[in-house]
Amino acid sequence: MTQLSGPDRRWLDAAARLARSALGASPGHLPAAALVVDEELQLLFGRGITGRTVPFAEPQAVEEARGTARGRTLYTTLEPTSLWGRTPPSTEAIIKAKLARVVIGCANPDHSQSGQGIVRLRSAGIDVLLAEHEPSHRLYAADRLTFAKNRPFVTGKLLVSRDGMIGRSDTKNAVPGGPQAQRFVEMLRATSDGTMIGAQAAKVDDPKLFVRIKGLDTRIYQRFVVVGARGVDTELNLIAGVSGHPTAIISVSEREFDVPDAVDIIVTDGRNGRPDLSRAMAAITARGVVNLLVEGGAKLIEGVIAAELMDRFHLIQTDSVTGRGGIPATMLGGIDGRLRAAGLVEVDQRTLGPDKLRTFERER
Ligand SMILES: NC(=O)c1ccc[n+]([C@@H]2O[C@H](COP(=O)([O-])OP(=O)(O)OC[C@H]3O[C@@H](n4cnc5c(N)ncnc54)[C@H](OP(=O)(O)O)[C@@H]3O)[C@@H](O)[C@H]2O)c1
Structure with missing residues (x-):
């Protein structure tokens, strides 16, 4: 077996960057990218990226190489699948194309399949290297969690004013962020499979939760409205409005809703009229959501x-002041202190135009 070289690492880095564009865009399949490369020439002959109609990256990369893959190297962020489904598995396309070497960023995060693709390729005489490549591993952190715990990887976000408020209860007036912050939030939406909002926020802001970024505005993600004891206004944009995004209401069983047929109702157990969020997460996972915002x-x-379900949190600190009548981000001191008390540590800080982004992640 060959070792990971500097050029190997650079090609894998490039594949991981490409695969990032598939996050939230390959429903039902793990996002991945693959490159067919001539190692001697250090030239690219084919590339594949998963997408809505492309379940696997490797066959697409091989196809793009148009019969020139023989003897060359395939770099792929994810272990190729060896399971037969509606289409032949990726391993068969690689074997048929007679690639000499396959460098894999990360093993299959599904434990029941992990390693099987590698065994199949080696049994066909291909030199296979599992690189344990960190950027590839990061791509599948959510999938690993979903396979292990039957819940999505949960990312939270709040825009908070200088005085620690998220908006006002009396007006349609969530804390405004600058254009960069708005774009950042829309990027989070576009790279998630689903987005969740409380019934109260849905009522006050009446948002559509769309993505307006050119090129990403056709992404489809599911929208979940969590309803508690006070119910929900079913005339809201998210429920009564027409859009290509599926919407589901999450509620305890005692409640009935008069909503359009296109809106689903997810019923879970709960307390005091509020659904149990852990159970809600299992139902959301069953709908194919791996990354939830x-x-x-x-x-x-x-x-x-x-409920110890928050895995990552983006705190966007804006320069605005809400003043009297504001809703605090938390009743338990500052929101950053609340996150730390819950076992999330600050991992990144950067600016978004006039606003400041602080990212917290659960310590593992
Ligand atoms: N700055 C930002 O980033 C941002 C983002 C979104 C919203 N906002 C602002 O936030 C304000 C609304 O926030 P809010 O804190 O009043 O309400 P919220 O978080 O939107 O609402 C919580 C809603 O979810 C329901 N719920 C059901 N199950 C729950 C559970 N297990 N745990 C918690 N809630 C559950 C609650 O029901 P019951 O209470 O009826 O039982 C309530 O209707 C608005 O002013 C909006 O503008 C700001």
């Missing part, structure tokens, strides 16, 4: 934190 407001965010 929780958009707020404060009560829903606190519910997710308290």
Whole structure:
């Protein structure tokens, strides 16, 4: 077996960058990218990226190489699958194309399949290297969690004013962020499979939760409205409005809703009229959601934190001041202190135009 070289690492880095564009864009399949490369010439002959109609990256890369893959190297972020489904598995396309070497960023995060693709390729005489490549591993952190715990990887976000508020209860007035912050939030939405909002935030802001970024505005993600004891206004944009995004209401069983047929109702057990969020997450996973964005407001965010379901949190600190009548981001001191108390540590800080982004992640 060959060792990982500097050029190997660079090609894998390139594949991981390409695969990032498939996050949230390959429903039902793990996002991945693959490159067919001539190692001697250091030239690229084919590339494949998973997408809505492309379940696997490797066969696409081989096809793009148009019969020139023989003897060359395939770099892929994810272990090729060896399972037969509606289409032949990726391993067969690689074997048929007579590639000499396959460098894999990360093994299959599904434990029941992990390693099988490598065994199949080696049995066909191909030199296979499992690189344990960190950027590839990061691509599948959510899938690993979903396979292990039957829940999505949960990312929360809040925009918070200088005085620690997220908006006002009396007006349609969530804390405004600058254009860069708005774009960042829309990117989070576009790279998630689903987005969740509390009934109160849905009522006050009446958002559509769309992505307006050119090129990403056709991404489809599911929208979940969490309803508690006070119910939900079914005339809201998210429920009564027409869009290509599926919407589901999450509620305890006692409640009935008069909603359009296109809106699903997910019923879970709960307490005090509020659904149990852990059970809700299992139902969301069953709908194919691996990456879930929780958009707020404060009560829903606190519910997710308290249930120990928050994996990553983006705190966007804006320069605005809300003043009297504001809704605090948390009732338990500052939101950053609340996150730390829940076992999330700050891993990154950067600016988004006039606003400051601080990212927290669960310590593993
Ligand atoms: N700055 C931002 O980033 C941002 C983002 C979104 C919203 N906002 C602002 O946030 C405000 C609304 O926030 P909010 O804190 O009042 O309400 P919220 O978090 O939107 O609402 C919580 C809603 O979810 C329901 N719920 C059901 N199950 C729950 C559970 N297990 N845990 C927690 N809640 C559960 C609650 O029901 P019951 O209480 O009826 O039982 C309530 O209706 C608005 O003013 C909006 O503008 C700001």
